[in-house]
Amino acid sequence: MEAVAAECRRSSATYADLASIEAAGWLGQPVEISDEIEILQVEGIRKAVFGGAASRALDHLGEAQTIHIIRQRADFCGSTWISDDREALRVARLQGIPVRETQHLVAEAVQWGLLGSAEAGYSMLQQMIAEDQHPALPPSAGALLTL
Numbered sequence: 001m002e003a004v005a006a007e008c009r010r011s012s013a014t015y016a017d018l019a020s021i022e023a024a025g026w027l028g029q030p031v032e033i034s035d036e037i038e039i040l041q042v043e044g045i046r047k048a049v050f051g052g053a054a055s056r057a058l059d060h061l062g063e064a065q066t067i068h069i070i071r072q073r074a075d076f077c078g079s080t081w082i083s084d085d086r087e088a089l090r091v092a093r094l095q096g097i098p099v100r101e102t103q104h105l106v107a108e109a110v111q112w113g114l115l116g117s118a119e120a121g122y123s124m125l126q127q128m129i130a131e132d133q134h135p136a137l138p139p140s141a142g143a144l145l146t147l
Helices: 002-011 016-023 036-048 061-072 086-094 102-111 118-130 141-145
Strands: none
Touching (some): 002 061, 036 061, 061 086, 118 141
């Protein structure tokens, strides 16, 4: 979604490594929402579902766009939403949208041998929390082997 790409660009001022996400093409081409009806629908989701205020037009815009795209566009139907935003995850689950969290991605990296050990994955999640990020933390490093 275009709001997600823009959020990565804005956040790269604080977290410089985020700039590489867009440059490396991880997000693909931003999905644009330019149709007036779709824009109104996204704004309705942003306000009604996430409590977005008119005075803060970017708050929850990425979440609202993501829900709209996954639910309304056939080529994205069944897509999995990756987020650590608790409210976004709750809403997505209520709408039947498959979700994954950072802890699940780290668990897969551990299980596929992309990280040296479950302890290394657990340490990575702990470091993210120490840097004021909000991934869910499994009860132990060993839990990453079964998520």
